[in-house]
Structure formats: C-alpha cells, structure tokens
Amino acid sequence: MSTPTIDRLEGSRRTARTEASSRQISRAEGWRRRGPLLPALIFTIIVTQLPFLLTIWYSLHSRNLLRPESDLFVGFSNYLxxxxxxxxxxxxxxxxxxxxxxxxxxxxxxxxxxxxxxxxxxxxxxxxxxxxxxxxxxxxxxxxxxxxxxxxxxxxxxxxxxxxxxxxxxxxxxxxxxxxxxxxxxxxxxxxxxxxxxxxxxxxxxxxxxxxxxxxxxxxxxxxxxxxxxxxxxxxxxxxxxxxxxxxxxxxxxxxxxxxxxxxxxxxxxxxxxxxxxxxxxxxxxxxxxxxxxxxxxxxxxxxxxxxxxxxxxx
Incomplete structure (x- = not known):
C-alpha cells in the first residue's frame, strides 16, 4: 500500500476518533446540564403522569364506590x-x-x-x-x-x-x-x-x-x-x-x-x-x-x- 494511501487512512481514523471524542464530550456536557433537572422531572412524572394513567385505567372499567365488587372491564363503554x-x-x-x-x-x-x-x-x-x-x-x-x-x-x-x-x-x-x-x-x-x-x-x-x-x-x-x-x-x-x-x-x-x-x-x-x-x-x-x-x-x-x-x- 502506498504512503499517501496510508496517510489518508490514518487521517480518517484520527478524524473519526476526534468526532467520537467530541460526541462523548458533548453527551457528557448535556447530561451534566440536565442532571440537576432529573429529580424535578421524575417528581413531575410521578405526580402527574401516573395519576393520569390510573385515570385512563379507571375510565375503561365499570367502577362504582357503592359496589366495589362490580369492577369490570368495559372498554370504551364509558366514553360511549x-x-x-x-x-x-x-x-x-x-x-x-x-x-x-x-x-x-x-x-x-x-x-x-x-x-x-x-x-x-x-x-x-x-x-x-x-x-x-x-x-x-x-x-x-x-x-x-x-x-x-x-x-x-x-x-x-x-x-x-x-x-x-x-x-x-x-x-x-x-x-x-x-x-x-x-x-x-x-x-x-x-x-x-x-x-x-x-x-x-x-x-x-x-x-x-x-x-x-x-x-x-x-x-x-x-x-x-x-x-x-x-x-x-x-x-x-x-x-x-x-x-x-x-x-x-x-x-x-x-x-x-x-x-x-x-x-x-x-x-x-x-x-x-x-x-x-x-x-x-x-x-x-x-x-x-x-x-x-x-x-x-x-x-x-x-x-x-x-x-x-x-x-x-x-x-
């Protein structure tokens, strides 16, 4: 293999390593910035999205507080x-x-x-x-x-x-x-x-x-x-x-x-x-x-x- 070809391959490898290193640094920097927000995000998901998912589950059931034993899956019947x-x-x-x-x-x-x-x-x-x-x-x-x-x-x-x-x-x-x-x-x-x-x-x-x-x-x-x-x-x-x-x-x-x-x-x-x-x-x-x-x-x-x-x- 000729010397110019070897130099081009080495240059491509160095460029690839540099880009990979830059992406890792950028990803680490992104996580460093977003890291302090994760507790707030987790708390928001717990207090908003989980109750909403539970509400959707209830909406697909026939549930009456006076008759707890009559909890049945009815699909979209409540919406109809x-x-x-x-x-x-x-x-x-x-x-x-x-x-x-x-x-x-x-x-x-x-x-x-x-x-x-x-x-x-x-x-x-x-x-x-x-x-x-x-x-x-x-x-x-x-x-x-x-x-x-x-x-x-x-x-x-x-x-x-x-x-x-x-x-x-x-x-x-x-x-x-x-x-x-x-x-x-x-x-x-x-x-x-x-x-x-x-x-x-x-x-x-x-x-x-x-x-x-x-x-x-x-x-x-x-x-x-x-x-x-x-x-x-x-x-x-x-x-x-x-x-x-x-x-x-x-x-x-x-x-x-x-x-x-x-x-x-x-x-x-x-x-x-x-x-x-x-x-x-x-x-x-x-x-x-x-x-x-x-x-x-x-x-x-x-x-x-x-x-x-x-x-x-x-x-």
Whole structure:
C-alpha cells in the first residue's frame, strides 16, 4: 500500500476518533446540564403522569364506590355513555361559554385599564395596587364576597343600587346563574390580563411612538397600527393562560350556584365532581376527565403554535 494511501487512512481514523471524542464530550456536557433537572422531572412524572394513567385505567372499567365488587372491564363503554349524555353536552357548552366569556371580557377590560395605567397621573401606584388586589384574593373568598355581599337578593349591594332607581330586586344567582359566575370570574381575572398588557406597553419602544406622533398619527391610529400589533403576543399569552386556568373553575360554581338551577350553570369539572363524589360512578367520571384533559391539550397546543408563530414572524 502506498504512503499517501496510508496517510489518508490514518487521517480518517484520527478524524473519526476526534468526532467520537467530541460526541462523548458533548453527551457528557448535556447530561451534566440536565442532571440537576432529573429529580424535578421524575417528581413531575410521578405526580402527574401516573395519576393520569390510573385515570385512563379507571375510565375503561365499570367502577362504582357503592359496589366495589362490580369492577369490570368495559372498554370504551364509558366514553360511549358520556357521548350520549345530554347533561355532559350541556356542561361542556357551559364550560365553553364561561371560559371564553371570562377570558375575552377580562382581556378587553385589562387592555383598557393597562392603557390608563400606562399614562402618568397622580396616585398611579396606589391605583395600580388597588386594581391588582382582586387577583390576590382567594377564589373561595371571591365566591363568598360576590354571593353574599354583592349578589344577595335581600341585602346585596347590586339590589340596593337597583332600589335607588326604583327597580325590583333580582335573585341573580338563580335567575342569571352563568352571568353571576362570569361577573365574579371577570373581576378576579381582569388584573392578571391588565398586568400582562401593561408589561407589553412598558416594553414598547418609545422612539416609535414619538416618530408616529411627529408624522401626525392620532391616538387611535397609533394604537391600531403600532401598539396593538406589538401587544399581540402578550394578548395571545394572556388568552392561553386564562383558558387553561378558567376552564378548571370549580370554587365559584360550587359556592355561588352549586351548578344550579339544575345543571344550568355547571361546567365540566363540577359535573365530574358530581359524578364521582355524589353519584359514586368513578368509571364515567374518569372517562369525562380524560376527555377534558385531551380537549385542553388540543386547545393549548393550537394556541402555543400561534404564539410561537408570532414570535417567529417578529424575528
């Protein structure tokens, strides 16, 4: 074998050894960085994925707490039963109405309040603190406050205000149960939306606004063409987080209306609670829980894709 051929073979071997060594170093570096996160990952899997797998197992069985001996494998029978359940469809629609109604109204109010707080005025820090307070109140306290102090048909503040104008008192939680829940949720979640939008407003480049003002753009034109596109990712993030959290609303419904009248104001989490802890039907409740989780993952994945796409477009 000629000397040039031997040199090329030796060079190829050295290159291969160098690449293998680099891959080992890179792999070791990766494990060194990910190693401290492994306990958190293992803990997350234990407390989230294992219960979810157990829920799936329960959803495939006919299991009733009053009859433990009747635990039978029924396959997808529970899923077929809830597909034919008119109450499940009604509570699913209530979940959509309550979630979207709360998130959209809270976002609109949050944008308005953020625009007001972004302007300098006397007492702005006090006003900002007061507006943030509702988000810091526990949901149980919020529910009691709205059900007893504001919406009570006898001595609630709303009916007292109606009485000043000569109007009759309204039993809000019985006559307008969904609206009553929405008012309490919007009051609680508007500060969260306001904070997100306010962060976006304060991150907006001031030189762009000054240039628009010099060019003669009015307030509305500047907001529509410059400020609102800049706030898009903040608004999308607020809507996504709001949907994820509000769809799991339970406290307000349990304490304000108990899902009534009948199931007029019940959402999916409350109906699942009724099936599991009042009807003792663990199998169907587990199937409903699996359906809700899958639907939430689909919506969240689609929303995250939109948010990431907006980041890519801006970059």
């Amino acid at each position: 039963d809830i597909a034919r359940d008119s109450t499940f469809r009604q509570t699913a629609w209530n979940s959509v109405v309550i979630t979207l109604g709360c998130v959209l109204v809270a976002m609109v109010l949050g944008i308005v309040l953020a625009l007001l707080l972004d302007r300098p005025f006397f007492g702005r820090s006090v006003a900002r603190t007061m507006l943030i307070t509702p988000f810091l109140v526990m949901p149980v306290a919020t529910s009691v406050l709205w059900a007893v102090a504001l919406l009570n048909p006898t001595y609630g503040l709303f009916n007292w205000t109606l009485g000043l104008f000569g109007l009759e008192a309204v039993d809000w939680t019985s006559t307008y149960p969904v609206v009553s829940i929405l008012m309490a949720l919007v009051w609680q979640w508007t500060p969260f939306m306001m904070l997100l939008v306010l962060a976006g407003l304060q991150a907006q480049p001031k030189d762009v606004l000054e240039a628009a003002s010099v060019d003669g753009a009015g307030t509305w034109l500047t907001f529509r063409l410059i400020t609102l596109p800049h706030l898009r990712r903040y608004i999308e993030l607020g809507v996504l987080l709001g949907i994820i959290y509000v769809v799991n609303t339970f406290d307000q419904i349990y304490l304000m209306t108990a899902g009534g009248p009948g199931t007029a104001s019940a959402n999916l989490p409350f109906y699942i609670y009724q099936r599991a802890f009042l009807g003792f039907d663990v199998g169907q409740a587990a199937a409903m829980g699996v359906v809700v989780v899958i639907a939430t993952i689909i919506v969240a994945s689609a929303a995250l894709r939109l948010i990431f796409r907006s980041f890519e477009v801006k970059e």
